[in-house]
Amino acid sequence: MSMHVQTKSRRLTGLDATRALAILGMFAAHIFDLFALDNSGILSPTFTGATANGRASVLFMVLAxxxxxxxxxxxxxxxxxxxxxxxxxxxxxxxxxxxxxxxxxxxxxxxxxxxxxxxxxxxxxxxxxxxxxxxxxxxxxxxxxxxxxxxxxxxxxxxxxxxxxxxxxxxxxxxxxxxxxxxxxxxxxxxxxxxxxxxxxxxxLPLSQKKTVAWMGAGAVVIAALSLLIGWLKILPWITAVGTVAGIPRSQIFTAMVTGRSPSGNLDRFLSESSYIWLPTAHSGSMIFTIHAAACALALLAILLLVTPHLGYAGALLAAAGRAPLTLYIGHLVLLPLLQVGLSAWVQWWTLCVLMLLAALILHHSGKAGPLEAGVRYLSVLPTDEKNSDPK
Structure with missing residues (x-):
């Protein structure tokens, strides 16, 4: 969600595209339920609850x-x-x-x-x-x-x-x-x-060098997978204790441990237990999920840095949307309360996606920054800065 100033030739379109993907992850986490009952009546994490929740916001901070x-x-x-x-x-x-x-x-x-x-x-x-x-x-x-x-x-x-x-x-x-x-x-x-x-x-890092980015991505994927596996293996013996301390029925424990919450509450009361550090849980602040989410962010950034330049017009639009993160983020905060009145989650999602696409089209073809990005730039980069520059 940064508003850094670079010329077009120096911009990393993959970085902008990753930022756009983080925005979409935020949209999903704020619109869709994190858990739901399946056809057999069992409570399970949704796709959003198992993927975007807790990772999209971490991606924002790494990109910051x-x-x-x-x-x-x-x-x-x-x-x-x-x-x-x-x-x-x-x-x-x-x-x-x-x-x-x-x-x-x-x-x-x-x-x-x-x-x-x-x-x-x-x-x-x-x-x-x-x-x-x-x-x-x-x-x-x-x-x-x-x-x-x-x-x-x-x-x-x-x-x-x-x-x-x-x-x-x-x-x-x-x-x-x-x-x-x-x-x-x-x-x-x-x-x-x-x-x-x-x-x-x-x-x-030299993020324009494919070899460097590929090594970063490969290492990040390995760390992301291993950390999640270690977390689950370490916490499995504590599943009963997690439910007892947190006051969550056993039938809801898996969902709570993935998403951080269930209909019966969250895992905050388990904070006093030392095994909390192994929780593979979104937004838990546990050691293992902190490492996992950070690695996921680097892996996704590496993938987009490598792939976006080869996506043609679609990649250019995704990158354009990523150049207006502040506008899109605040825009969805303001619009969602209005969209949530009588509209289904999918209608809300597609409405925001269409608006994001329109913004991307405008930004791509005009070459301008988003309105809030331009405002932040105006307020932070003042004429006096040029007077303080190093002499040439």
């Missing part, structure tokens, strides 16, 4: 790091000093966070990611100036260790949650707001910073 790195590089190419570049990045991060605070109350049925996204941009700025090798070590360390540190904090501070999307009135309770943003909210930054760090590390 990648795009931030590329944007910072574009500022350097324009001749801006480090001080001027940091100023642009800080303003951009704050504009996105403020936009998130404004739009949050519009649709409380969806956990708005924009405030966390803007804050992530802000927190990642120092990482841009670290060596690539140090970044890889730091990101892997963070993705493994942060969930272990988060779990006891989340269990102890479970009641310290806003219960709604962050907005300006929450500054009246700064401690509660901070706890929600870092630990107890839907996107706890204590963990999610790791996804951004991984993205910054990936952004330093």
């Amino acid at each position: 790091g990648v795009s931030l790195t590329l944007f910072a590089r574009s500022l350097q190419r324009k001749g801006l000093s480090r001080k001027a570049s940091v100023g642009v990045l800080v303003r951009r991060a704050l504009v996105i966070a403020v936009l998130g605070l404004l739009i949050g109350p519009v649709n409380e049925s969806i956990a708005n990611i924009l405030v966390h996204y803007g804050l992530l941009f802000l927190l990642l700025i120092p990482a841009l100036y670290l060596p690539a090798r140090a970044l890889w070590v730091l990101s892997v360390f963070w993705l493994v260790i942060a969930p272990l540190a988060w779990r006891p904090l989340a269990a102890a501070e479970a009641a310290q949650s806003l219960g709604h999307n962050p907005t300006f009135t929450d500054f009246a309770h700064p401690g509660l707001l901070l706890a929600d943003l870092l630990v107890t909210g839907y996107y706890p930054l204590l963990i999610w910073i790791g996804f951004g760090l991984l993205g910054v590390a990936v952004g330093k």
Whole structure:
């Protein structure tokens, strides 16, 4: 969902296409049920609940790091000093966070990611100036260790949650707001910073080189598969305990362990158990799912980087949609409450897809940025930046 500035010749269409796919994943996770009764009356995860849920948002955060790195590089190419570049990045991060605070109350049925996204941009700025090798070590360390540190904090501070999307009135309770943003909210930054760090590390790779991207994708696929397998193998002996502690009937446990919830509730009460770290569960914040979701994001990015240039006009449209992520994301937040009045989930889905296609057609043929992307660019890149550029 980044709004980085690059010329057409330097844009990675695969990156834009991956961002568009993440948007579609968000659409699905916000429209379709995560679980349903099958023909035999057994509760099972839906396709959305088993795939997009918990992974689309992680993909957004990883892409945030990648795009931030590329944007910072574009500022350097324009001749801006480090001080001027940091100023642009800080303003951009704050504009996105403020936009998130404004739009949050519009649709409380969806956990708005924009405030966390803007804050992530802000927190990642120092990482841009670290060596690539140090970044890889730091990101892997963070993705493994942060969930272990988060779990006891989340269990102890479970009641310290806003219960709604962050907005300006929450500054009246700064401690509660901070706890929600870092630990107890839907996107706890204590963990999610790791996804951004991984993205910054990936952004330093030569992503235009097919061999590098192929190796990254192959490694990511292996890690994604192994982590999910290990998670299930490690948690199987605890299935009865999970149900007992979380208060979920055995018939619903599998669904709850895949999607993070069931008709009887979620797995939050299991946080106090050490085996929580092995839950292969979306949005759980467990160590194993954090690693798995990060690997899924890299695998999907690698696939799209390799495939999109060969998709012709379809690939160009997908990439064009990915250049207006902020517009599409906020647009669907505003439209969904209206579409959900009397319309089926599939009608909502196809309506958003058609609107996304129309936006892609306009952006592709006009060569312009989305309206909100242009607005963020205007507010963050000020004329004074050029005066602070390095002398030529």
